[in-house]
Amino acid sequence: MSGVRQFRAAVIIGYMLSITWLRRNLLSLVWLFATPLSLLFIITVTTGGRSFTLGVIGSLLLVLSTVGTGLAGDATWYRLETKLQDFFVASPVNQLGYLLGIAFAGLFFASPALVVLLPLLVYVGLPLLSLPVVLLSLAGVWLFSSAIGYLVSTFTSNLRNGWQSGLLLSVLVGILPPVFYQAEILPHNILLIAYAIPTTHAALLIRASMGTAPTLPYWSPLTGWLLIAASLAIALAVTSRVARWRQP
Amino acid sequence: MDRVWKDLTLSAIEAVSLSKIYHRSKTQALSEITLTIRRGEIFTLLGRNGAGKTTFLRIAATQLMPTKGQISVLGHDARDEPLEIRTKIAVVPQEGSTIGPLTPWDHIYLTLLARGMPRNDACKRAEKTIEQLELTEYRNQPADSLSGGLRQRVRVAMAVATDADLIFLDEPTLGLDAVSRRGIWGVLSEIQKEGRSILLTTHYIDEAEILSSNVAIIDHGKLVLSGSPSELLRNVEERVRVDIVGSTFSPEELSNYGRVVKLAERFRVLTDDQRGRQLADEAIRRGTDVALARVSLEDLFVDLVGKDDE
Numbered sequence: 001m002s003g004v005r006q007f008r009a010a011v012i013i014g015y016m017l018s019i020t021w022l023r024r025n026l027l028s029l030v031w032l033f034a035t036p037l038s039l040l041f042i043i044t045v046t047t048g049g050r051s052f053t054l055g056v057i058g059s060l061l062l063v064l065s066t067v068g069t070g071l072a073g074d075a076t077w078y079r080l081e082t083k084l085q086d087f088f089v090a091s092p093v094n095q096l097g098y099l100l101g102i103a104f105a106g107l108f109f110a111s112p113a114l115v116v117l118l119p120l121l122v123y124v125g126l127p128l129l130s131l132p133v134v135l136l137s138l139a140g141v142w143l144f145s146s147a148i149g150y151l152v153s154t155f156t157s158n159l160r161n162g163w164q165s166g167l168l169l170s171v172l173v174g175i176l177p178p179v180f181y182q183a184e185i186l187p188h189n190i191l192l193i194a195y196a197i198p199t200t201h202a203a204l205l206i207r208a209s210m211g212t213a214p215t216l217p218y219w220s221p222l223t224g225w226l227l228i229a230a231s232l233a234i235a236l237a238v239t240s241r242v243a244r245w246r247q248p
Numbered sequence: 249m250d251r252v253w254k255d256l257t258l259s260a261i262e263a264v265s266l267s268k269i270y271h272r273s274k275t276q277a278l279s280e281i282t283l284t285i286r287r288g289e290i291f292t293l294l295g296r297n298g299a300g301k302t303t304f305l306r307i308a309a310t311q312l313m314p315t316k317g318q319i320s321v322l323g324h325d326a327r328d329e330p331l332e333i334r335t336k337i338a339v340v341p342q343e344g345s346t347i348g349p350l351t352p353w354d355h356i357y358l359t360l361l362a363r364g365m366p367r368n369d370a371c372k373r374a375e376k377t378i379e380q381l382e383l384t385e386y387r388n389q390p391a392d393s394l395s396g397g398l399r400q401r402v403r404v405a406m407a408v409a410t411d412a413d414l415i416f417l418d419e420p421t422l423g424l425d426a427v428s429r430r431g432i433w434g435v436l437s438e439i440q441k442e443g444r445s446i447l448l449t450t451h452y453i454d455e456a457e458i459l460s461s462n463v464a465i466i467d468h469g470k471l472v473l474s475g476s477p478s479e480l481l482r483n484v485e486e487r488v489r490v491d492i493v494g495s496t497f498s499p500e501e502l503s504n505y506g507r508v509v510k511l512a513e514r515f516r517v518l519t520d521d522q523r524g525r526q527l528a529d530e531a532i533r534r535g536t537d538v539a540l541a542r543v544s545l546e547d548l549f550v551d552l553v554g555k556d557d558e
Contacts, residue, residue: 001335001364009362016350016358024349024390083344087406090309090339090416091363094331101362246330247312248271 006097013093014104017078022109032113036062043180051181053124056117057206058180061199062170063113064138067106068145069169075102075153076162095245103146110142121206130209137202140228144198145173147235154244172197179203184214191216198231259320260414260445261285261308266317268303268469277303279469280317287413289461290436290446294453296553300469301449302342302418308447309339309416322414338363338407342418342449346391346399352383355391355402356409363410377409380435397424404432414445421455433459453546463545467553477545488524489547490517493537502527509550518543518551 001009022028036059043055079085088098122128149166156162177200178186186194194200201224207213208221261283268278278300285291293301306312308321310330318325324332346355356377360370378387381401391399404420417436421429429452436446436459450456456463457477464474473480481487486506492515499515502508505527506519517527524540531538 005364009364012358012362016354016362017347020350020354020358021348081345082347083341084347086306086311086341086344087339087359088362089311090334090337091410092335093362246310247306 001092006094007100009093009097010100010104013098013101014108017102017105018108028109029112032063032066032110036113039180054180054182056120056124057203060117060121060138061141061179061202062174063110063117064142065145065174065199066170067110068103068142069149069173070106070166071102071146071149072152072156072166072169073163075150076156076159078102079153080159089245095243096240099146099150099239102150103143106146107142125210133209134206137205137228140232141199141202144232144235147239151239151243173199182214183216188217195227198228201228258287259284260287261319261321261447263319264317266307266319267315268307269315277469281471283464283471283474285445285447287445288440288443290440290448290459292456292460292463293447293449293466294456294463294549295466299466301466304466305416305418305447305449309337310334336413337416338410338412339416340404340407340418340420343422344403346402348392349390351388351390352378352402352405353387356405359406360409365411373409377405380438381405382431397428400424401428401432408435408439412444414447415439417446417448419449419451421450421452429455453544453549457545465549465552472552480548481543481545484543484548486518486520487543488519488521489541489543490519490524490527491539492517492531496534496536518547
């Protein structure tokens with residue numbers, strides 16, 4: 001199948017595994033809100049509202065990184081329990097089409113949260129003209145997290161480990177990096193480690209587009225974009241070479 | 249030219265000295281299997297759990313790499329040309345499940361679209377398959393509200409609805425009741441009449457006997473026997489079986505008539521026509537319950553692969 005057909009297949013797989021589900025299962029609409037909005041609430045209350053903007057940025061990034069890293073569990077379920085992966089391996093859909101499909105499913109699951117959080121970000125000061133910048137950085141985080149989540153799933157031998165890996169990755173990508181708090185408070189060495197995670201750069205880029213980016217060593221919006229692009233390229237390259245589509 | 253030749257090849261699957269070792273568990277799952285499956289036939293792999301049936305099917309369906317040997321599927325090398333094969337095959341994996349709240353219609357129609365089928369064709373094929381597999385009544389019900397048997401029919405429908413030339417079904421009737429099994433047999437026969445090929449694995453010997461043009465018996469990763477069910481039975485020496493219920497005969501006495509197998513409360517004697525009839529007559533004379541029948545594929549299967557349990 002051509003690239004266009006693979007993309008069409010990905011959208012259909014995404015629709016199949018999310019929208020059809022959401023239509024009949026309202027709990028799925030709200031579960032993704034739970035952790036980011038709880039953190040937003042705690043951060044807002046404990047800082048007397050001063051970190052509300054950071055909380056919104058962090059929530060957005062956490063939602064998108066969670067649906068991506070969550071593929072470690074979801075894709076394990078599709079592979080081991082429903083055998084959907086086996087079904088698609090023996091079909092014209094290729095690995096990238098399938099990965100994009102299950103990533104779309106995560107994105108569609110996240111859409112209710114995005115519908116709430118993006119307008120909130122505009123409300124707290126994001127210029128509308130900067131919205132494409134934000135969407136692009138969010139897309140980078142979503143694709144990076146999805147590639148990593150899927151990669152891990154192909155090596156996971158049981159479902160429980162799949163969910164556990166997803167949660168662990170979600171903490172590493174969406175909570176520990178400076179997305180809910182200011183990067184400038186991190187000690188120098190730890191800041192350098194945080195630079196290895198694309199959510200750090202996405203948070204800084206969103207802050208930059210709102211005019212609140214700090215001055216940090218070795219960091220500028222350009223290096224932020226380059227590092228997001230590089231980590232995404234590496235994640236996709238490693239996934240396409242290493243992930244187990246056809247079992248060895 | 250090469251492509252045309254490949255598409256016209258008479259074999260659906262051709263395996264030569266195919267072996268598979270799972271390195272992690274160091275298990276030899278297949279050992280030097282040589283097998284030809286013709287186009288347009290239903291071919292069944294029979295074997296006990298862990299015999300290697302699923303491993304063979306997964307290698308042929310390009311889901312698993314072989315360790316050694318060659319295998320071509322629809323004229324293409326399964327090791328090096330998986331993409332060419334994947335456009336022409338569909339598979340029902342073993343022991344999968346349906347997806348939560350998706351309806352049978354969603355499962356069939358959306359997977360056809362994902363495989364690249366145009367919308368109108370997908371719609372028509374989904375409708376036809378839903379009727380064929382008697383799912384009309386449940387068409388719009390969430391799969392998680394359906395019985396296990398109905399869910400299995402939905403999974404079979406996902407592969408059957410495709411336009412694939414070769415369909416792989418890994419134990420498609422496992423857990424189904426007798427009526428549902430017969431329903432699926434009917435659908436598979438229709439697919440065969442369309443000129444498509446089917447590779448089936450099953451535990452059910454009657455299924456293999458009724459459906460298949462040819463069967464292969466695999467045990468501990470090795471090919472034990474292959475051929476049409478009638479060919480296989482024609483070549484056995486013990487052509488009849490006599491079941492004796494009760495204790496009017498001792499095992500020693502029965503062994504004078506043929507090979508004795510103990511089955512729960514009865515003895516089964518496998519023997520030739522003449523001695524079988526003699527034993528049956530003697531049993532009737534003594535007033536013992538007796539049943540005389542031709543040996544079945546099941547007898548042959550148990551004889552070939554059941555030795556470990558004796």
